[in-house]
Amino acid sequence: MIVTIDGVAASGKSSVSGGVARALGIPYVSSGLLYRAATLLGLDAGLDLGDPGALLAHLSSHPVRLEPLAEGNRVWRADRELTDDLHSTRVDKGVSVVAAHPQVRAWVDDQLRALPEPFVAEGRDMGTAVFPHAQHKFYLTASARIRAERRAKERPDDIPDIEAALIRRDELDANQIAPAADAQVLDTGPMTLDEVITTILRAVRA
Numbered sequence: 510m511i512v513t514i515d516g517v518a519a520s521g522k523s524s525v526s527g528g529v530a531r532a533l534g535i536p537y538v539s540s541g542l543l544y545r546a547a548t549l550l551g552l553d554a555g556l557d558l559g560d561p562g563a564l565l566a567h568l569s570s571h572p573v574r575l576e577p578l579a580e581g582n583r584v585w586r587a588d589r590e591l592t593d594d595l596h597s598t599r600v601d602k603g604v605s606v607v608a609a610h611p612q613v614r615a616w617v618d619d620q621l622r623a624l625p626e627p628f629v630a631e632g633r634d635m636g637t638a639v640f641p642h643a644q645h646k647f648y649l650t651a652s653a654r655i656r657a658e659r660r661a662k663e664r665p666d667d668i669p670d671i672e673a674a675l676i677r678r679d680e681l682d683a684n685q686i687a688p689a690a691d692a693q694v695l696d697t698g699p700m701t702l703d704e705v706i707t708t709i710l711r712a713v714r715a
């Protein structure tokens with residue numbers, strides 16, 4: 510069984526996927542972390558993020574491994590753990606450029622499709638391009654202001670700055686973000702995290 514949870518930036522995809530996965534006793538897979546890892550490695554190597562050939566050559570000589578644990582995904586390059594460096598502002602700023610390269614998308618999709626079922630997969634195109642055959646599909650939205658207010662509880666930046674960055678990233682990610690025709694769309698603005706998780710679990714178990 511595959512459950513897909515897609516949505517806009519900071520809409521709660523990883524928190525919700527983790528809660529759903531823990532309740533079902535299966536792993537969840539955060540596809541965004543692979544795009545973030547490709548971005549971090551490109552930045553650390555001083556590469557031009559607009560050059561997919563250079564990025565792919567670097568990624569093939571420095572393989573990245575996603576560990577899809579229900580309690581939180583971890584990302585490794587050899588024995589260096591990258592996880593804690595993946596949500597920095599510099600990675601946030603560069604990741605949409607990296608994720609727009611079809612070659613990088615194929616690099617991510619190959620790793621995701623090699624994972625053994627069952628799992629919950631979260632990202633932008635899990636229910637559309639990567640796992641169109643998934644049994645249960647969901648799509649999370651919330652206004653940019655609400656998402657920024659939630660993010661501000663985790664980061665030192667001001668709410669208007671976070672909101673502007675989220676709107677910018679939504680625009681840059683627009684090619685990847687659209688709900689699957691058979692996805693249940695949830696506006697999480699008026700919902701608590703637990704309410705979102707419970708709504709999804711009820712639909713999956715029905």
Ligand SMILES: Nc1ncnc2c1ncn2[C@@H]1O[C@H](COP(=O)(O)OP(=O)(O)OP(=O)(O)O)[C@@H](O)[C@H]1O
Nearest residue numbers: 518519520521522523524525659660697700701702
């Ligand atoms: N329904 C909700 N009510 C209140 N807070 C929420 C809700 N959903 C998510 N949050 C909080 O919003 C923040 C962003 O959530 P999360 O990191 O899961 O989003 P994301 O979609 O995975 O983000 P990104 O796209 O940046 O990877 C977290 O602090 C999370 O606890």
Ligand SMILES: Nc1ccn([C@H]2C[C@H](O)[C@@H](COP(=O)(O)O)O2)c(=O)n1
Nearest residue numbers: 540541544604608632633634682685
């Ligand atoms: N399936 C996916 C997952 C992620 N991306 C891109 C778009 C985001 O800006 C970036 C980081 O993802 P996040 O951590 O915010 O979920 O990666 C994508 O294009 N497709």
